[in-house]
Amino acid sequence: MSDTGPSPRSTTPRTVLISGASIAGPALAHWLHRYGFAVTVVERAPALRTGGYKVDIRGAAIEAAERMGILEDIQRASTDMRTGAYVNDDGKRIATLPADIFGARAGRDDEIMRGDLARILHERTRADVEYLFGDSITSITPVTDGTAGVDVTFEHAAPRRFGLVVGADGLHSTVRRLAFGPEEQFVRHLGAYISAFSMPNELGLDREELYHALPGRLICAYSSAGDPAAKGLLVFRSPRLRYDHRDPRQQLALLDAAFEGVGVEAAPARGWGQVPRMLEAAREAGDFYFDGMQLIEMDRWSHGRVVLLGDAAHCPSPASGQGTGMALVGAYVLAGELAAAGRAPEEAFGRYETEMRGYVAVNHALARKFAREMTADTRRQIRFRHLMMRLLPCMPWKNLIAKKIAEDVQRAAQAITLKDYPVPEVPNRAAGPAPDAARPTYAA
Numbered sequence: 001m002s003d004t005g006p007s008p009r010s011t012t013p014r015t016v017l018i019s020g021a022s023i024a025g026p027a028l029a030h031w032l033h034r035y036g037f038a039v040t041v042v043e044r045a046p047a048l049r050t051g052g053y054k055v056d057i058r059g060a061a062i063e064a065a066e067r068m069g070i071l072e073d074i075q076r077a078s079t080d081m082r083t084g085a086y087v088n089d090d091g092k093r094i095a096t097l098p099a100d101i102f103g104a105r106a107g108r109d110d111e112i113m114r115g116d117l118a119r120i121l122h123e124r125t126r127a128d129v130e131y132l133f134g135d136s137i138t139s140i141t142p143v144t145d146g147t148a149g150v151d152v153t154f155e156h157a158a159p160r161r162f163g164l165v166v167g168a169d170g171l172h173s174t175v176r177r178l179a180f181g182p183e184e185q186f187v188r189h190l191g192a193y194i195s196a197f198s199m200p201n202e203l204g205l206d207r208e209e210l211y212h213a214l215p216g217r218l219i220c221a222y223s224s225a226g227d228p229a230a231k232g233l234l235v236f237r238s239p240r241l242r243y244d245h246r247d248p249r250q251q252l253a254l255l256d257a258a259f260e261g262v263g264v265e266a267a268p269a270r271g272w273g274q275v276p277r278m279l280e281a282a283r284e285a286g287d288f289y290f291d292g293m294q295l296i297e298m299d300r301w302s303h304g305r306v307v308l309l310g311d312a313a314h315c316p317s318p319a320s321g322q323g324t325g326m327a328l329v330g331a332y333v334l335a336g337e338l339a340a341a342g343r344a345p346e347e348a349f350g351r352y353e354t355e356m357r358g359y360v361a362v363n364h365a366l367a368r369k370f371a372r373e374m375t376a377d378t379r380r381q382i383r384f385r386h387l388m389m390r391l392l393p394c395m396p397w398k399n400l401i402a403k404k405i406a407e408d409v410q411r412a413a414q415a416i417t418l419k420d421y422p423v424p425e426v427p428n429r430a431a432g433p434a435p436d437a438a439r440p441t442y443a444a
């Protein structure tokens with residue numbers, strides 16, 4: 001049996017199947033290839049998914065990106081946001097602040113479109129890693145013939161054997177369901193839903209984000225550097241809803257119901273006039289995203305030779321603004337521990353958890369706090385927030401206040417110290433790429 005090759009019946013821990021080609025999956029693929037593993041990534045979507053909101057890369061995630069060698073790529077693709085403002089029903093800016101205060105960024109922290117980061121990671125790995133788009137794992141069975149490994153079946157590809165399987169397939173992870181049981185037992189709903197989509201830049205925004213708050217709802221439109229389109233973001237409070245998370249039509253109907261009447265001329269409490277246009281844009285967008293603000297809380301992230309990574313293991317919800325950074329950090333730690341543990345991946349899984357647990361706990365606490373604060377309860381609260389924002393730039397101690405506001409986020413972003421794992425200077429090419437590596441095209 002080969003120790004490095006991607007042979008369909010290899011049982012060595014050095015053949016790894018990763019489910020999910022968003023952030024966590026390709027980041028892990030990058031590191032595992034550097035350490036000499038043969039990596040296959042299976043992604044359910046037919047091509048790389050480029051949608052989503054802008055995401056923050058802060059603290060330890062900046063360090064992880066730098067160690068990966070993608071920090072400059074991230075900086076080049078930065079959203080370069082200038083300002084954030086709250087607007088009234090007529091779209092008039094009533095309070096404006098620098099974007100970095102809005103995003104609680106400090107030092108080298110940056111912000112990038114989720115899709116741009118997915119592209120950077122995919123481009124970094126596509127030559128060395130086998131990508132299977134348009135497929136999904138259907139079963140994972142531990143090998144029982146005395147050799148270690150797992151037998152995997154797919155919706156389309158032929159069955160194969162791998163040394164390890166990694167679930168980097170997000171909040172609704174298939175790997176988690178197959179190896180640990182139904183999602184229900186791990187999901188903690190934070191009481192809100194979020195949607196993000198591209199829309200025409202009819203407002204003529206230039207690296208500016210506009211927010212409009214209503215009781216229980218938050219509406220945002222922005223444009224980022226280099227993107228001729230604008231993005232819309234709609235958040236609404238709600239107890240947990242039952243719907244098919246893979247059916248956009250059901251999700252659009254929920255969005256319509258949550259924002260019904262908002263922005264309509266005749267309605268008594270009108271709201272921003274842009275909202276009806278945004279709902280229309282959501283229906284037409286090719287990158288419509290909708291999901292719950294939910295945490296994934298698990299006692300263990302590994303089971304035998306199966307391990308979870310990123311949102312699949314510990315989704316911190318969009319409320320934390322930390323999910324993407326945590327995925328980069330987790331990939332670095334998991335790969336480093338796997339390389340260090342040699343032929344004992346179970347030991348590596350234990351150490352990976354030990355390293356990550358505290359960081360995850362702090363970020364989950366942050367998510368709970370922000371999910372409560374993201375939308376206001378009453379119009380009075382909203383008026384008070386606007387007043388505070390208007391006063392802030394005039395206050396003599398404004399920098400101190402801004403620092404204080406960012407403190408929780410910064411503490412969470414830095415709640416892990418990255419270990420120094422010895423990385424080979426030159427990637428060990430003996431293990432990959434797999435011979436039948438697919439070359440996907442990007443989705444529009």
Ligand SMILES: Cc1cc2nc3c(=O)[nH]c(=O)nc-3n(C[C@H](O)[C@H](O)[C@H](O)COP(=O)(O)OP(=O)(O)OC[C@H]3O[C@@H](n4cnc5c(N)ncnc54)[C@H](O)[C@@H]3O)c2cc1C
Binds near residue numbers: 195
């Ligand atoms: C299209 C998209 C848009 C997003 N938009 C936002 C946003 O606006 N705001 C925000 O805060 N977060 C957003 N997220 C989530 C954000 O990317 C994650 O919180 C974070 O980056 C952690 O990444 P991850 O790789 O662990 O999980 P995710 O980014 O969720 O990636 C999981 C990947 O696994 C794939 N997948 C799912 N099931 C299977 C399966 N059975 N087999 C194979 N592949 C599978 C998915 O298609 C996806 O590519 C979005 C995610 C996606 C996929």
